[in-house]
Amino acid sequence: MSLKLLDRMEQPTVRSFTTSNELSVSLADLVTKLSAESIEARDRFTVGISGGSLPKLLAADLKHRKDVKWDKWEVFFCDERIVPLEHEDSNYFLCKKELFDHVPIPPEKIHTIDPNLASENEPKEEDDSIDPVAEDYEKQLIDVFAGAKSIKFPVFDLLLLGIGPDGHTCSLFPGHRLLDEGVLWVAYIGDSPKPPPKRVTLTLPVVNHARNVAFVATGSGKQDILYQIFEDPSSKLPSQLVKPTNGKLYWFLDDAASSKLILPK
Ligand SMILES: O=C1O[C@H](COP(=O)(O)O)[C@@H](O)[C@H](O)[C@H]1O
Numbered sequence: 001m002s003l004k005l006l007d008r009m010e011q012p013t014v015r016s017f018t019t020s021n022e023l024s025v026s027l028a029d030l031v032t033k034l035s036a037e038s039i040e041a042r043d044r045f046t047v048g049i050s051g052g053s054l055p056k057l058l059a060a061d062l063k064h065r066k067d068v069k070w071d072k073w074e075v076f077f078c079d080e081r082i083v084p085l086e087h088e089d090s091n092y093f094l095c096k097k098e099l100f101d102h103v104p105i106p107p108e109k110i111h112t113i114d115p116n117l118a119s120e121n122e123p124k125e126e127d128d129s130i131d132p133v134a135e136d137y138e139k140q141l142i143d144v145f146a147g148a149k150s151i152k153f154p155v156f157d158l159l160l161l162g163i164g165p166d167g168h169t170c171s172l173f174p175g176h177r178l179l180d181e182g183v184l185w186v187a188y189i190g191d192s193p194k195p196p197p198k199r200v201t202l203t204l205p206v207v208n209h210a211r212n213v214a215f216v217a218t219g220s221g222k223q224d225i226l227y228q229i230f231e232d233p234s235s236k237l238p239s240q241l242v243k244p245t246n247g248k249l250y251w252f253l254d255d256a257a258s259s260k261l262i263l264p265k
Contacts, residue, residue, distance in 0.1 A: 012249035016258040020218050024060035027216065027252050031058070031158065032065055034212055038157040039072045046144065048159040048202060049099075050078040050170065051091030054216050057252075058160060059099040070103050074144050075110045078159055079171035079201040082118045082133055089196050111140045113200060131188040134200045138186040154185060156210040159202070163217045164194065167225050167237030171201035174237055179204060207242055214250040215239065217257045226253065227260040 017023040031047075038045040049055065062068075075095075083089045092112045100110060117132040145154035161169045171189050172178055178187050181203045189199050207213060217226060229240055242249070253261075 010249075012251055014251040014253070014258075014261075014263055016253040016255050016261075016263055018255055020057060020254055021060065023216070023218065023252050023254055024057050024062075027058060027214070028061035028065060030214065030250065031062055031160075032068055034158050035068055035073070038211075039069050042157075044072050044074055045069075046074045046076070046154075046157045048076045048078040048156050048210075049091070049095055050160055050162040051081070051094050052162040052164070053218060054160055054162045055091075055095045055098040057216055057218065059095075059102065063099055063102040068103070070105045071109075073105050073109055075100075075105060076141065076144075076156075076202075077112070078161060078169075078207075079199055080113045080137075081196045082113065082115055082198040082200065083196055084115050085112055111137075111144070113137050118198070130184070131190075131200075134184075134186045134188040137200055138184065141185050153205050153209040156206075156212075158212045158214065159207055159210045161207070161213060161215050161239075161242065163215055163222065163225065163229075163239050165221055165225050166193070167229060167235070167239050168194070169215070169239045169242060170207065171199040172204060172238040172241075176238075179238060179241060181205075204238075204241055208245050209247075210244055211247045212250070213242060213244050213247060214252060215242070216252045218254040220256045220259070222253075222257040223260050226257055230261055 035045040077091050080091050081089045085092050087093060113133050114136050117136055141154050163169050167174050171192055173193055178189055181187050182205060184203050185206050186200050187203050189201060191197055192199050228235055229237060
């Protein structure tokens with residue numbers, strides 16, 4: 001394998017598909033398998049979903065699967081834009097349209113931000129990583145993952161991540177001070193370079209504690225950043241800092257996105 005990234009960590013599984021439809025089928029296979037295994041082991045499936053292009057690719061085949069115990073899912077968002085839940089920029093709204101409207105996940109198991117907390121209490125500083133929306137969302141994670149116990153970080157069964165053309169993932173952007181966050185589970189970002197500027201995001205330690213992390217990237221617009229991610233480990237892009245400590249890392253790409261990579265046959 002010639003990919004430099006792979007020299008430095010446990011080998012991720014990298015798959016590239018001719019069509020986005022094929023990618024969606026394979027992604028649904030993985031999600032269905034991990035859901036069944038997690039429910040068998042822990043009686044629930046904790047999953048974090050990203051926004052952007054991911055929900056459509058995720059749902060295309062998954063929403064037709066009959067063999068999923070949807071009532072055992074606990075869904076969070078890897079990042080969320082601080083806008084009303086019915087706003088077209090909301091990652092929840094996008095996931096609802098693509099997936100939640102088509103499968104029987106109990107609504108109380110879909111954990112959304114409370115955007116109303118934002119309008120009443122704006123963070124004082126643009127760069128303050130704690131704000132009421134982030135705090136409330138972190139409390140929701142604590143309820144599900146820790147309960148009365150004290151744990152350092154939650155362990156998701158699966159985090160589904162997108163990747164921006166600048167190498168950002170979740171709402172963790174290149175060079176941003178949030179990349180150094182080592183305590184919070186959920187952080188506020190008030191200066192996202194990609195609009196809308198106000199968001200909350202899972203932090204890197206949370207991502208790296210997950211049992212499984214799957215990146216999904218399609219289209220020629222992602223070619224250059226994927227080349228950089230795989231061939232230049234020194235760039236320290238947020239997506240390159242995703243290295244699950246004890247978990248597995250998957251990449252689901254289409255051939256347009258992976259065309260500059262040399263992938264094993
Ligand atoms: O702003 C965001 O962008 C990323 C990447 O989106 P994509 O459309 O390039 O796939 C996404 O993963 C994140 O959840 C979203 O808030």
